Amino acid sequence: MQVLLTGADDDDLGTALETLGAEVIRVEGVANRDSLDDAGLADAHTLVLTDMDDASAIPVAKEANTEIRVVAYSRDSLPEFARGQADLAIDPALLTADVVAEELVDGQVEADA
Incomplete structure (x- = not known):
């Protein structure tokens, strides 16, 4: 399962997934079409945003990879324009990175079975 992760990841979701x-x-720098493509957007299963400043990457990712699952993992709210396009929005204050990682990875295993 390949996951692209944007933002600072202060709650260590990336480590929990690994x-x-x-x-x-x-994803290095601003999450835009070029940086997402460079990171492997075409083959990615999930895009995780930890910084809502990167929310404009959601429609870009969905257009380029129609199968990608988009997860917002942030204490900040998703902007209105992105709410209908994200598959899941989770506040780290409500669910720890370990719990979210387990659900994301288990969900992938079940989907592939």
Whole structure:
């Protein structure tokens, strides 16, 4: 399972995903079409945004990879324009990175079965 991760990841979701066997690729700089493509958007299963300043990447990712699952993992709210396009929005204050990682990885295993 390949996961693209944007933002600072202050709650260590990337590490939790890697611990469970996911390949995590951290998107460098601003999440835009070029940086997402460079990170492997075409082959990614999930895009995780930890900074809502990167929310404009959601429609870009969905257009380029119609199968990608988009997860917002942030204490900040998703902007209105992105709410209908994100598959899941989670506040780290409500669910720890370990719990979210487990759900994301288990969901992938079940989908592939």
